[in-house]
Amino acid sequence: MASKGLAIIAGVGPGTGASIARRFAKLYSVVLLSRTPSNFEPLVQEINSSGGQAIGISTDVSDANSVKSAFDEIEKQFPDSPLAASIFNPGGGFVRKPFLELTDEDYSKALDSQAKGAFYFAQRALPLLLKAKDSSPHPPTLIFTGATASIKGSAQFAAFASGKFALRALAQSLAREFGPQGIHVSHAIIDGIIDIPRTKQWVLPHEDAKLSPDSIADSYWYLHTQPRTTFAFELDLRPYIEKW
Amino acid sequence: MASKGLAIIAGVGPGTGASIARRFAKLYSVVLLSRTPSNFEPLVQEINSSGGQAIGISTDVSDANSVKSAFDEIEKQFPDSPLAASIFNPGGGFVRKPFLELTDEDYSKALDSQAKGAFYFAQRALPLLLKAKDSSPHPPTLIFTGATASIKGSAQFAAFASGKFALRALAQSLAREFGPQGIHVSHAIIDGIIDIPRTKQWVLPHEDAKLSPDSIADSYWYLHTQPRTTFAFELDLRPYIEKW
Amino acid sequence: MASKGLAIIAGVGPGTGASIARRFAKLYSVVLLSRTPSNFEPLVQEINSSGGQAIGISTDVSDANSVKSAFDEIEKQFPDSPLAASIFNPGGGFVRKPFLELTDEDYSKALDSQAKGAFYFAQRALPLLLKAKDSSPHPPTLIFTGATASIKGSAQFAAFASGKFALRALAQSLAREFGPQGIHVSHAIIDGIIDIPRTKQWVLPHEDAKLSPDSIADSYWYLHTQPRTTFAFELDLRPYIEKW
Amino acid sequence: MASKGLAIIAGVGPGTGASIARRFAKLYSVVLLSRTPSNFEPLVQEINSSGGQAIGISTDVSDANSVKSAFDEIEKQFPDSPLAASIFNPGGGFVRKPFLELTDEDYSKALDSQAKGAFYFAQRALPLLLKAKDSSPHPPTLIFTGATASIKGSAQFAAFASGKFALRALAQSLAREFGPQGIHVSHAIIDGIIDIPRTKQWVLPHEDAKLSPDSIADSYWYLHTQPRTTFAFELDLRPYIEKW
Numbered sequence: 001m002a003s004k005g006l007a008i009i010a011g012v013g014p015g016t017g018a019s020i021a022r023r024f025a026k027l028y029s030v031v032l033l034s035r036t037p038s039n040f041e042p043l044v045q046e047i048n049s050s051g052g053q054a055i056g057i058s059t060d061v062s063d064a065n066s067v068k069s070a071f072d073e074i075e076k077q078f079p080d081s082p083l084a085a086s087i088f089n090p091g092g093g094f095v096r097k098p099f100l101e102l103t104d105e106d107y108s109k110a111l112d113s114q115a116k117g118a119f120y121f122a123q124r125a126l127p128l129l130l131k132a133k134d135s136s137p138h139p140p141t142l143i144f145t146g147a148t149a150s151i152k153g154s155a156q157f158a159a160f161a162s163g164k165f166a167l168r169a170l171a172q173s174l175a176r177e178f179g180p181q182g183i184h185v186s187h188a189i190i191d192g193i194i195d196i197p198r199t200k201q202w203v204l205p206h207e208d209a210k211l212s213p214d215s216i217a218d219s220y221w222y223l224h225t226q227p228r229t230t231f232a233f234e235l236d237l238r239p240y241i242e243k244w
Numbered sequence: 245m246a247s248k249g250l251a252i253i254a255g256v257g258p259g260t261g262a263s264i265a266r267r268f269a270k271l272y273s274v275v276l277l278s279r280t281p282s283n284f285e286p287l288v289q290e291i292n293s294s295g296g297q298a299i300g301i302s303t304d305v306s307d308a309n310s311v312k313s314a315f316d317e318i319e320k321q322f323p324d325s326p327l328a329a330s331i332f333n334p335g336g337g338f339v340r341k342p343f344l345e346l347t348d349e350d351y352s353k354a355l356d357s358q359a360k361g362a363f364y365f366a367q368r369a370l371p372l373l374l375k376a377k378d379s380s381p382h383p384p385t386l387i388f389t390g391a392t393a394s395i396k397g398s399a400q401f402a403a404f405a406s407g408k409f410a411l412r413a414l415a416q417s418l419a420r421e422f423g424p425q426g427i428h429v430s431h432a433i434i435d436g437i438i439d440i441p442r443t444k445q446w447v448l449p450h451e452d453a454k455l456s457p458d459s460i461a462d463s464y465w466y467l468h469t470q471p472r473t474t475f476a477f478e479l480d481l482r483p484y485i486e487k488w
Numbered sequence: 489m490a491s492k493g494l495a496i497i498a499g500v501g502p503g504t505g506a507s508i509a510r511r512f513a514k515l516y517s518v519v520l521l522s523r524t525p526s527n528f529e530p531l532v533q534e535i536n537s538s539g540g541q542a543i544g545i546s547t548d549v550s551d552a553n554s555v556k557s558a559f560d561e562i563e564k565q566f567p568d569s570p571l572a573a574s575i576f577n578p579g580g581g582f583v584r585k586p587f588l589e590l591t592d593e594d595y596s597k598a599l600d601s602q603a604k605g606a607f608y609f610a611q612r613a614l615p616l617l618l619k620a621k622d623s624s625p626h627p628p629t630l631i632f633t634g635a636t637a638s639i640k641g642s643a644q645f646a647a648f649a650s651g652k653f654a655l656r657a658l659a660q661s662l663a664r665e666f667g668p669q670g671i672h673v674s675h676a677i678i679d680g681i682i683d684i685p686r687t688k689q690w691v692l693p694h695e696d697a698k699l700s701p702d703s704i705a706d707s708y709w710y711l712h713t714q715p716r717t718t719f720a721f722e723l724d725l726r727p728y729i730e731k732w
Numbered sequence: 733m734a735s736k737g738l739a740i741i742a743g744v745g746p747g748t749g750a751s752i753a754r755r756f757a758k759l760y761s762v763v764l765l766s767r768t769p770s771n772f773e774p775l776v777q778e779i780n781s782s783g784g785q786a787i788g789i790s791t792d793v794s795d796a797n798s799v800k801s802a803f804d805e806i807e808k809q810f811p812d813s814p815l816a817a818s819i820f821n822p823g824g825g826f827v828r829k830p831f832l833e834l835t836d837e838d839y840s841k842a843l844d845s846q847a848k849g850a851f852y853f854a855q856r857a858l859p860l861l862l863k864a865k866d867s868s869p870h871p872p873t874l875i876f877t878g879a880t881a882s883i884k885g886s887a888q889f890a891a892f893a894s895g896k897f898a899l900r901a902l903a904q905s906l907a908r909e910f911g912p913q914g915i916h917v918s919h920a921i922i923d924g925i926i927d928i929p930r931t932k933q934w935v936l937p938h939e940d941a942k943l944s945p946d947s948i949a950d951s952y953w954y955l956h957t958q959p960r961t962t963f964a965f966e967l968d969l970r971p972y973i974e975k976w
Contacts, residue, residue, distance in 0.1 A: 099905070099910075100858060100859065107847075107848065115894050119834075119890070122831070149901070153901040156909060158906065159851075161904070162898040165901035166847065166894040167894075168885070171885070172884065172886075173887060173888070173894075177887035180450075195473070208472050208473045210473065212471065218470075229459055229483050230455050230460060231481070232479050233482070235478075237475070240383070240424060240426060308592050343610070343611070346607075348607075371588065397659070399661060400665060402657070402662065405660070406654040412653060413653035414646050414649070414650050416640065416642075417643060418646065422587075683961070694912075696961045699961050703962035704962060706962075707958070714947065717972075718969045721970070723967055727961050728912060728960040729911070
């Protein structure tokens with residue numbers, strides 16, 4: 001089973017990351033990266049006990065050494081598995097504050113979690129994706145998760161928007177450099193509230209007004225399966241009721 | 245079989261429109277609109293003889309009366325079929341010329357084919373889509389086909405880009421007005437050369453360098469099947485090798 | 489005085505157009521185009537009686553023949569004046585309505601006033617601007633007036649946004665084609681309520697919350713005076729208090 | 733003379749920064765920040781000897797403490813001068829390399845020079861700008877210098893584009909938060925080669941094909957003098973011959 005394709009998902013909590021992991025685990029072995037093991041442990045167990053293959057590695061994506069260790073471990077555990085998909089779905093760095101109340105740490109954290117984390121992740125994932133070009137069942141894929149703040153710097157979002165804009169710049173640059181090498185680089189703009197445990201309490205006037213994480217995962221899977229004649233770079237996903 | 249869902253595709257030639265028709269005919273009855281009957285006749289026969297259901301109606305989308313007649317005919321022939329999907333995939337109005345050589349007719353034709361055509365089409369399709377909300381297997385969908393010229397007004401593309409920008413404006417406005425009513429309005433930016441009979445002769449240095457019409461159709465189908473928690477408005481599709 | 493530079497302003501009512509005319513009349517002879525003579529007559533008199541030179545020509549910019557007649561008249565009256573600036577500042581086509589209540593005429597009128605009008609205007613202005621390259625005191629300039637609806641298709645703005653998007657496409661295409669020939673083509677996005685007689689009644693909670701037409705005119709003048717090493721294509725102008 | 737208005741320019745080399753300093757020194761005392769004193773020393777002398785008032789402070793904008801010291805020094809030296817304009821015109825972090833050859837340091841440096849530097853600078857400048865609201869001759873202004881890489885992540889520009897996108901996010905967020913408080917926040921996209929000593933050797937086929945730094949400075953000055961009814965947020969400046 002070692003030569004089954006591999007998917008790496010960075011940023012796995014109870015929301016989108018978990019849904020993505022479940023979706024990609026239908027075809028691939030999955031590696032889940034999260035700082036907190038409790039974020040991936042139940043999911044690893046769930047996937048493994050239902051016929052899939054999953055491992056979790058405690059990783060701080062904003063720390064170059066931690067990302068390095070994670071990928072070293074991945075290459076050791078899956079030496080023959082072509083990397084079919086790698087998904088950067090970071091949760092860190094969100095902060096909403098009047099600008100003059102932002103601390104240096106707030107601002108750095110947003111850049112570190114989003115932009116630097118993506119940089120470290122992509123630098124280790126891309127060589128593996130390139131190597132998988134002929135063995136991956138679908139074009140090797142690198143997807144970044146964006147947000148409304150990826151394209152609009154709203155008041156009080158200076159830190160988070162800086163991180164998300166930077167992440168989008170990185171995604172564009174990688175799509176333009178690695179697309180012609182057969183790697184599918186995409187950026188998904190998640191515009192709205194995701195329906196996860198933390199947001200259950202927010203009661204909205206309409207049903208289905210929050211993004212379903214499983215449906216986000218379906219969209220990521222769809223991006224992954226696109227042939228190279230027809231790569232989508234960017235996709236904006238929002239609930240039907242969302243103002244934009 | 246009258247209550248099978250219905251899909252209407254405006255702009256059916258030998259390329260994308262035909263692939264979209266074949267794709268949507270797997271689940272729906274399809275109505276093909278094109279000015280020239282020879283554009284849809286073989287396809288209608290192909291779909292009908294392989295277990296699907298298709299009709300073609302000779303229609304000039306840039307003519308309000310012609311669109312009116314087509315929809316009157318559709319409602320007569322499919323009185324009980326919920327309109328699940330309507331796709332505006334117009335071919336007309338393309339022209340590339342130094343600005344001072346453009347004729348009034350060149351410019352008008354681009355606006356008429358793209359913007360006015362879409363307006364007439366949407367005004368007739370939307371009431372049917374709204375009526376189909378509870379009976380369509382997927383959220384009733386209205387997709388517009390865009391191009392590179394939808395987001396960039398290049399030199400010598402004044403006419404075509406004006407039409408395509410206007411079409412995108414219309415799509416955005418409809419998405420914002422009818423999304424909250426449960427209609428999925430999308431705009432696909434097709435960025436590159438489509439692999440159709442007319443472009444076969446253009447030999448490119450890389451394989452798979454032209455967009456596959458079948459794969460474009462798959463993307464349209466994917467958009468159609470998205471649940472309303474996770475509507476994508478815009479999708480850019482291009483060959484991996486395309487510069488952008 | 490025949491060889492004084494010339495400025496043509498299309499779309500002169502009591503607001504921005506009048507301010508632009510006054511501003512450009514400080515250096516140039518000005519030609520004011522408007523459908524209704526009462527829109528330009530007092531202004532023509534005002535400019536002429538205060539040392540400037542102005543004429544008005546009743547023109548429907550959405551009518552090719554009317555634009556043709558106006559330019560024929562301009563060339564007859566100012567045979568030796570280099571065309572230094574031409575400004576397309578159309579007022580027509582605004583409509584805000586639920587999409588299904590829009591008439592064909594509403595939609596056509598928006599396209600005709602904005603896009604076709606600009607097309608007719610640019611086709612006659614550009615040859616004169618090109619001819620003025622060496623005699624105009626500043627790079628010959630063609631400025632188009634945009635609006636919020638130039639970059640966002642809001643609900644109920646399908647018609648107006650289609651016209652304004654199309655106008656922006658035209659402006660981009662002309663900037664890319666004629667910029668390298670030394671013509672400065674610009675597009676100004678006016679984002680907010682302009683402080684004109686018609687909007688005086690709208691009382692806003694903050695002072696200075698409406699755009700000053702004189703200040704818009706100053707920005708147009710500034711664009712006009714930029715040297716060709718540093719052309720601005722696009723400028724967004726909004727009151728400090730405006731949400732965007 | 734202590735109550736003369738003040739302008740602070742961060743990023744002063746032999747190019748745009750120097751031109752901006754000279755332009756703003758016509759009305760204001762100017763403070764020039766640059767890591768290398770030799771970057772500002774001749775300019776300080778030039779301005780002071782020609783009737784203006786200038787000081788230079790050696791500052792590393794990517795270092796929070798260095799920015800802190802600089803502003804402490806400014807407040808000490810100009811306790812009564814209203815801060816009329818602050819301009820962030822950073823030079824650091826440019827790098828063009830295949831992505832897999834970028835070092836962690838390359839990437840961090842781009843973010844630090846552009847995004848974090850701007851953050852530190854804005855956090856110290858904004859309280860002074862707010863305080864100057866009633867005493868500054870023009871609305872207190874904060875301008876950020878962008879580049880092509882601010883809106884397009886090109887291949888091999890992952891690091892620089894990340895920094896420039898982040899900077900633009902910051903600028904947007906500050907414009908939306910502080911605009912309503914009367915502060916004019918702008919972002920200028922400099923799209924092309926600037927005509928500075930370092931680029932003199934690049935011979936282009938057309939004259940005037942490089943951006944004049946003095947003319948960029950004029951545009952910044954123009955932005956600064958706009959009244960609050962008509963703030964421009966974004967301006968793209970490019971030579972007439974530039975492809976875009």
